[in-house]
Amino acid sequence: MLPLLITTVAMILAGVLIFISMKDREANLAVNYYNAGVSYLQIGEVDKAIIQFQKALEKNRVLSAAHYGLGLAYASKEKYQEAIPELEFALKQRQTNPVIYYNLGSTYLYARDYDRAQAVFERALALKPRIKEIYFNLGWILKEKGDLAGAKENFAKALELDSQYQKARKYLGVLEEMEKEKKKAELLEVLKHFDEKDTEFMIQLSSDQKPGSHRTISI
Template identity: 30%
Template sequence: MKGIGLRDKISVDSREFQVHTGNDPLKNIVKSEVFEKGKFLFSAEDPYSVRENKETEIDEEYLKDITFEQHQNTLDEIKILFLVNEKIKQIRQHLPHFRLGKVFLNRNFIDEAINNLKRVVELKPDFVRGHIKLGLAYFKQTKYMDAIKAFLQAHKIEPEYPDILNNLGVTYAKTNNFAAASKFLKKALEIKPNFKEANFNLGIVLFLSSIADDEDESKVIIPARFIRSFKEILKMSSFQSKYWHERFILTQQALEEGKKKNVVAALEKIQSEIMFQEDSSDIMDYFFLQFMFGGSELKHTKLDFFEELITAEVERNNTYADYWNELGIIHLVQCREYFTKAIAEFEKSTKIDPDFETAQKNTELLRHNKQGFLILLRAILK
């Protein structure tokens, strides 16, 4: 059967976004893509299980339903993010701005990301992750000197943090300051000798610096040192997805071709992409923002949806403390939903039988403790 496609335009403030959603029956995926003025911003993709009807044909209604759901979720996500952006502008807590800045950055809403991340470091100047994310946002905007300033501020707070040193090395390389780039990358490797990404980046920097003044645009010889570091990157578990395989194939093709201009472009591109590789998703950040500032109560089905996503993340990253913490939070939120339902059910019981003392007692107990539960939940989420 043919794939199912949906298209919509959504206006937020004075901006217009185009959302295209479709399913691929050969790959069993449904995917939404978001554009602004023809420029790709981000995509959301989910696999689905093939469901067949009685005639053993693919259930077309089922495919229509899941495609529409994905499409609507993407439209809602854009609306919610910009709604939250307005709601929290005057909030003097750094964490909501950090979460929103992170989500905006991952979706290439760069100006909004920078505005929120600048707010983060204003409210909490010693919050190192705020400076790092701000540096990454400036990097995406190709404002490399601003990115360096942000990373240096993070380095001032955490001078022994190898990821910051790695980011500085990559960013200095973008300004052709290969000496500074090499210095920071070597420092990162002193602190963390098995830091394969930094070793890979150092290999790129040393190679680029060696050909920087070479006007010969013919084939270049790729150093053995770089080849070794590239092979190490290819073996890493964090780069085993289809996405990374495709990226590395393009890089390898450029290296094999050997044309200087293409080799330099391919290495700079893969270097930047690796720097933006997230070691944690923003599912919980988006959930937090929608739950706290989204403007409407999250339905039970939506909570179940977030729980499934976060549980899947935990299964993939079960040694990461952050994921277990996030799963605990969403289970606590689900408890609140059951808590509220329980009050309504006890009240229903007392209406049916006003003399039912057990239901009366249970209703009063939950009513007295409801506010305390909400205070606890909001304290944890802040």
């Protein structure tokens, strides 16, 4: 699965870097704590980042950027249940930002809440339909749900956007093997209940044969 986007680029894309002056002292402190949290997060000091984001929210409970940063920090420590409400809060304030959708969807995915993850990713694609990672994650979700055709379609779309996207290529191959195994299992199940008087089955079985192939049935 894919990592959350917690790089500098992701933070900028999410519109959460704050370098503005505020007259209100508490608001100023909140921004300072937030910026410190971003700095810690960028160098992998996640525990310190969490402390700074929490301090920012103590000063300003509605600072969506701090909720977003805290959500990313929790998610990077695999504390998905703690991360989800923070990311949801940030999304309510920035409902047109596909990066926040992506990170929230990824967190739902890691928490194995596939239905919510799928819904969030689909909304992200409605905003920005050319993010290959979202198609990959949707493919993964549908694979886990047993929808191999849907999974294959999404992996293929990811590969269309980036022909060098090896993860998508790999799982397309995996799905092809899964489909082959599924067909074999279905055929074996049919053969268990084979009736030599069932001419319709015999015709179907014959039509399934590839030219030059040979199959025998022992009775």
